[in-house]
Amino acid sequence: MKAPRTICVVGIQWGDEGKGKIVDLLAKKSEVVVRYQGGANAGHTVVVGGEKFVLHLVPSGILHRRTCVIANGVVVDLAQLIREVDELRSRGVRIEGNLHLSDRSHVVMPYHKALDAAYEGGGLRIGTTQRGIGPCYADKASRKGIRVSSLFSPAAFREMLRAHVEEKNRVLAALCGAKPMDPDVIAEEYLGYAERIKEWVADTVELVNRAVDAGKRVLFEAAQGTLLDIDFGTYPYVTSSNSDACGISAGTGVPPGKIRSILGVAKAYCTRVGEGPFPTELAGPAADRIRRTGGEYGATTGRPRRCGWFDGVASRYAVRVNGIRELAVTKLDVLSDIDEVRFATSYRLDGKKTESMPPDAEALARCEPVYETFRGWKGDLSRIRSFDDLPREAKIYLKFVERYLNVRISMVSVGRDREKTIVRG
Ligand code: IMP
DSSP states (O other), X not given: OOOOEEEEEEESSSSOSSHHHHHHHHHTTOSXXXXXXXXXXXXXXXXXXXXXXXXXXXXXXGGGTOEEEEOTTSEEOHHHHHHHXXXXXXXXXXXXXXXXXXXXXXXXXXXXXXXXXXXXXXSSOOXXXXXXXXXXXXXXXTTOOOBGGGGGSHHHHHHHHHHHHHHHHHHHHHHHOOOOOOHHHHHHXXXXXXXXXXXXXXXXXXXXXXXXXXXOEEEXXXXXXXXXXXXXXXXXXXXXXOOSGGGHHHHHSOXXXXXXXXXXXXXXXXXXXXXXXXXXXXXHHHHHHHHHHHTOBOTTTOOBOEEEOEEHHHHHHHHHHHTOOEEEEEOGGGGTTOSEEEEEEEEEETXXXXXXXXXXXXXXXXXXXXXXXXEOOOSOOTTOOSGGGSOHHHHHHHHHHHHHHTOEEEXXXXXXXXXXXXXXX
């Protein structure tokens, strides 16, 4: 067995850190790229040669003809996956032999989406993407899920589906008076999908472990961000999986000891979509400016993202949870031409200063950020390729981020395209 050459890319904020671009850059140097949690709630935008690709389920490594794996921890919307593959094929991207879907992955069913919408319609609103993610993971934990492998035993699948649909019909009728779903119609639809996906289905536990043991370069890509993690995020305003490095082993079957390094990704500021506390959130023209310049609209839902300053307290906590030593900072260019840039170094909670992340969303919502203020920088950064050539003020800001988070900034993104990246040696 050779020494593992594994790396994982995780977001240290509330998702949308620009992981897609970093993964795309690293995928070039990898042999295998693995998605291990989340589902079609994610949206990775990658720009290649001026062509834009938005991927929800297929790892962006597919654009580099890498071996791409959708591992067991992902919940898969099969219709979306097939659409994505068809679109990639029509644009000349090779899928055959490059895409592998875990036989243990759970399948997002139509009633999961209906339940997601029904739960969002009353009581606590999370602001989900309504892709059925939470209800699918809930069924997985309640042992009422349907896995990819189940689709290949049609009789057992039909029987299991009938029981699940009957139960969900009762819940949906009570919640929102929904018309009952027909299990036979759903069964036909999903058995049809099974025909389409069967060439991609594999024992990915074996496939990925073999690759790691053979010393291949394996890249694990997280979706969402650490602050949306079901255990460590701003619960209950989170997604329903472990959207950080903690999710790798459960989501792939690759043991923790085989994961060599974790690269964190953070924007030079912060954004969040959906509900939930966001201490450094900006309002009015300041937020509008970042949103406009940064194109801060959800890749999956098109929702405008909430924008604010870099939250050092929350990010330092995320660095700890993931064991991050190296960080990629994205969208530094978006902050150009702002007079003052801020960074939250602590919170004030109930009159006391704290540098810890409160466990409750309610307490976090009461936290007032305490800022360190930096002089802004001017000009177009998009042609800069060396850290030393950045404006002095930008370097001061980034060096402060490094010191505060106790990490090394190894990459800085200064524009959307692949090449608009500073890689520090
Ligand atoms: P869900 O994952 O659709 O259940 O949504 C739960 C929360 O996670 C909501 O606040 C969503 O806006 C957020 N969320 C889910 N996926 C992403 C993502 O890829 N980027 C940013 N936020 C996300």
